[in-house]
Amino acid sequence: MIVTVTPNPSLDRTYEVPSLDRGEVVRATGERMDPGGKGVNVSRAVAAAGRRTVAVLPLGGAPGALVAELLAAQGIEVAPVPVAGTTRSNIALAEADGVLTKVNAPGPELGPEERELLLQTVRRQAHGADWIACCGSLPRGLAPSWYADLVARAHVAGVRIALDTSGPALLAALREGPDVVKPNAEELAEAVGRPLATVGDALKAADDLRSLGAGAVLASLGADGQLLVTGAGAWYGGAPVAAVRSNVGAGDASLAGFLIAGGAGPEALASAVAHGAAAVQLPGSVMPTPADLSPAAVTVTADVPLDRPLTDPAP
Numbered sequence: 001m002i003v004t005v006t007p008n009p010s011l012d013r014t015y016e017v018p019s020l021d022r023g024e025v026v027r028a029t030g031e032r033m034d035p036g037g038k039g040v041n042v043s044r045a046v047a048a049a050g051r052r053t054v055a056v057l058p059l060g061g062a063p064g065a066l067v068a069e070l071l072a073a074q075g076i077e078v079a080p081v082p083v084a085g086t087t088r089s090n091i092a093l094a095e096a097d098g099v100l101t102k103v104n105a106p107g108p109e110l111g112p113e114e115r116e117l118l119l120q121t122v123r124r125q126a127h128g129a130d131w132i133a134c135c136g137s138l139p140r141g142l143a144p145s146w147y148a149d150l151v152a153r154a155h156v157a158g159v160r161i162a163l164d165t166s167g168p169a170l171l172a173a174l175r176e177g178p179d180v181v182k183p184n185a186e187e188l189a190e191a192v193g194r195p196l197a198t199v200g201d202a203l204k205a206a207d208d209l210r211s212l213g214a215g216a217v218l219a220s221l222g223a224d225g226q227l228l229v230t231g232a233g234a235w236y237g238g239a240p241v242a243a244v245r246s247n248v249g250a251g252d253a254s255l256a257g258f259l260i261a262g263g264a265g266p267e268a269l270a271s272a273v274a275h276g277a278a279a280v281q282l283p284g285s286v287m288p289t290p291a292d293l294s295p296a297a298v299t300v301t302a303d304v305p306l307d308r309p310l311t312d313p314a315p
């Protein structure tokens with residue numbers, strides 16, 4: 001069982017528009033609503049794999065109720081934490097030529113009692129869980145050390161923790177030794193304060209995150225695949241992708257793939273890569289099912305191609 005924690009979930013509203021014209025009325029030709037948030041995506045991918053998951057979410061107001069309803073309709077168990085504020089609505093404008101413009105709201109501020117209730121809910125749900133996956137940015141009201149606290153509490157309860165966040169929240173949590181962190185290239189570069197131009201640069205940066213406390217680093221490098229660095233060694237994995245339809249949520253699908261395959265070693269990396277490659281070939285943030293995966297197309301090697309330049313170097 002995999003518990004996910006999304007401290008700042010959203011109701012994602014996507015409008016299809018012919019094209020954007022600033023200052024004009026734009027008529028949508030289609031609209032859809034999805035439950036949003038990185039931990040929500042991980043839960044959707046875990047559920048798509050037929051595995052049990054519970055999504056812990058602070059939810060408030062009508063948008064919060066809708067998020068819970070949409071997840072229930074997809075068969076995903078939710079452990080809601082009622083909050084006084086209103087869950088944010090994020091707006092995406094999808095133009096006919098494929099350009100996506102997003103407006104993300106900050107979301108409600110959590111008060112002291114809500115913060116405590118969130119931690120208590122995670123603790124209750126974590127009983128008997130294999131992993132807690134903590135994903136995304138922190139809402140106002142949660143200190144950058146909030147994930148660090150959660151890692152410490154999870155370890156006291158004997159549950160492993162995977163963390164996908166960035167900036168000060170990531171750096172603070174490293175000190176508590178999260179079992180795995182999943183930065184993308186940009187987040188990894190930011191964490192070490194150095195640009196990444198090659199896979200070797202990413203490997204060095206991942207080593208640095210391990211020195212700062214991470215048990216393992218699963219670095220997703222976009223079109224250049226993924227790198228897993230643990231105490232037992234380092235592996236590099238990739239899979240060819242014929243055509244990218246949407247990379248939204250590909251990192252979340254990868255983390256889910258890694259955790260459902262045990263969350264350690266080259267087999268878990270192969271599953272992460274298979275999920276990432278499948279996710280980018282699906283529209284929007286649709287998460288892959290087992291039928292979408294091509295595990296035979298994945299290659300994993302301990303011979304990390306250090307000199308391989310990154311397609312998208314991280315500044």
Ligand SMILES: Nc1ncnc2c1ncn2[C@@H]1O[C@H](COP(=O)(O)OP(=O)(O)OP(=O)(O)O)[C@@H](O)[C@H]1O
Nearest residue numbers: 184220221222223225241248249250251252276277
């Ligand atoms: N252009 C691409 N071509 C092939 N595979 C890709 C591409 N983009 C992403 N992937 C696959 O998906 C994985 C995750 O992508 P990425 O590193 O962009 O994650 P991310 O930035 O964390 O995404 P998100 O946070 O939106 O979920 C990659 O490691 C790779 O396996």
Ligand SMILES: [Mg+2]
Nearest residue numbers: 164184251252
């Ligand atoms: Mg990501």
